[in-house]
Amino acid sequence: MSHEEQLQALRKYLKVRNKRYTVERESILELISDIEGRFSIVDLYQKAKKRDMVHAASTLYRNIYTFVDAGFLTEIKLREGETVFESNLNNKSEFMLCVGCGRLTRIDLPALEGLENRICKEYRFHSTSRVYQLRGYCEDCNA
Numbered sequence: 001m002s003h004e005e006q007l008q009a010l011r012k013y014l015k016v017r018n019k020r021y022t023v024e025r026e027s028i029l030e031l032i033s034d035i036e037g038r039f040s041i042v043d044l045y046q047k048a049k050k051r052d053m054v055h056a057a058s059t060l061y062r063n064i065y066t067f068v069d070a071g072f073l074t075e076i077k078l079r080e081g082e083t084v085f086e087s088n089l090n091n092k093s094e095f096m097l098c099v100g101c102g103r104l105t106r107i108d109l110p111a112l113e114g115l116e117n118r119i120c121k122e123y124r125f126h127s128t129s130r131v132y133q134l135r136g137y138c139e140d141c142n143a
C-alpha cells in the first residue's frame, strides 16, 4: 500500500465518521507507516522527536486509537499491563481494505506464508516484502 493510498484511506475513514483531518493525524500516519515491530507510545514519541515533529505525548495518546479503530494499528495488551501497538501498514501484512469507509482489517494467513516459502524455495528467490490486499466493502458498508 503506497503512502498516497494510506492517506486516501485515512481521509476517507475520518470523513465517513465526521472526524477532522488534521496535520497531527497526517504526521502520525507518517510515523507509523514505516515502523517495524511492536512499539509503545513512548517509542512513538521519541521517533517523532528525532524527526523534529513537535508533538506532545498527549497528542499521540489522544490520536492513537483513531488509528487502531481504522485498522492501521493493532493494539496489544501485554501481560505486564503495558500496551503496545503494531503497525498493519508494514510490508509483511495482509489486509482487507474497505473502499467504502477506509477501514483496514488485518488478516492472518499462515497458509500464505507457507505458499510464499514454497515459491521462494522453488525459484531460489529471497523475498524481502510482499503485498497481499483485498479491496471491497466491509459488512457495514455492504448492508
Ligand SMILES: [Zn+2]
Binding pocket: 098, 099, 100, 101, 102, 103, 137, 138, 139, 140, 141, 142
Ligand atoms: Zn466499510
